[in-house]
Amino acid sequence: MNARIVIVGAGGYSGAELAEILLGHPSATVVALAASSRREKGDATASRFDELFPRFRGRLELPVVAADAPKIREMKPDCVFLATPHEASLELAAALRDVLVIDLSAAFRLKDASQYPVFYGFEHTEGSLLSQAVYGLPELFRDQIRGASLIAAPGCYPTSAILPLAPLAGAGAVRPGTRPIVDSISGVSGAGRGLSQKSLFCEVSLQAYNVFKHRHQPEIDAYAGCETIFTPHLGAFDRGILSTIHVELSPGWNADRVEKSLREAYGRESFVRLCGAGVWPSVADVRRTNFCDIGWAVDERRSHLIIGSAIDNLTKGAAGQAVQCMNIRLGFPEGAGLGDTRVGIESRRETR
Secondary structure, three states, X not given: OOEXXXXXXXXXXXXXXXXXXXXXXXXXEEEEEEOOOOOOOOOOOOEEHHHHOHHXXXXXXXXXXXXXXXXXXXXXXXXXXXXXXXXXXXXXXXXXXXXXXXXXXXXXXXXXXXXXXXXXXXXXXXXXXXXXXXXXXXXXXXXXXXXXXXXXXXXXXXXXXXXXXXXHHHOOOEOOOOOOEEEEXXXXXXXXXXXXXXXOOOXXXXXEOOOXXXXXXXXXXXHHOOOOEEEEEEOOOOOOEEEEEEEEEOOOOOXXXXXXXXXXXXXXXOOEEXXXXXOOOOHHHHOOOOOEEEEEEEEOOOOEEEEEEEEOOOHHHHHHXXXXXXXXXXXXXXXXXXXXXXXXXXXXXXXX
């Protein structure tokens, strides 16, 4: 089978990363590229893709057209990726009910529709689709993904927090009455491709933002198995997320039990690498890969666990994980197309 793929939202970083990964996929072909139905800065219509991202010159020169659900259906795609704003995804997913859709926005991640006005500023009007959507974190929901028609790809920060926390919280490691503290630092690509003063080279430093009100907080809490205190930071690098997680351990939990729980959960997983006790992940080691690296240390005297996790926010935190879900859903090898990719924001040569 050679899957026919449409990418909507091709003008953003996640859309470009999808294209890069799928160009190297042995069983998938990108047949169309579309802009977001609600045009974003940097998202052009009626332009060739290689004009938006020169690194695709001679490799992927399709036009980037306006998103149009009826025309997309006429192409008979096997999968449509939506790398679009949340409300655009809401509309397009509803119009593509008969097509496999993998949505990289947050439009279908939260099962409680009342949270959307609070955290995303819009009313969720597709309750039936929301109930059908499967959260696309393969390590936790692989069986559900196999039968899904709408897959909600997880957010980048949530991926870095949920993967290390979920097996521990599920096993009772989190002391009752406490909340794990999640401090995460993201590269600037996490802010998107639109022009913004905070994303300018001379403005980016290292700073917390959206403290106590970040939209990924409810997503982390919904799938980590416990309430958390999450603080995001923007760092002066292009891509990657490093999360440091503090957990007050329940009575009876020691270093051996923590390690056993993590190894039972992820010892056979292709894209979660357990660095080991006292070995700390680095964003450099996961750059342009679909890996999540996890390290940890336990202070048994104080019953305190510190976990470090690292992902590439554009790959395991977005496009790579979405392709991993596609592979599962369409019956391809789960790692197809997900070796190290050459994708980058733009090479130095191309942006001079």
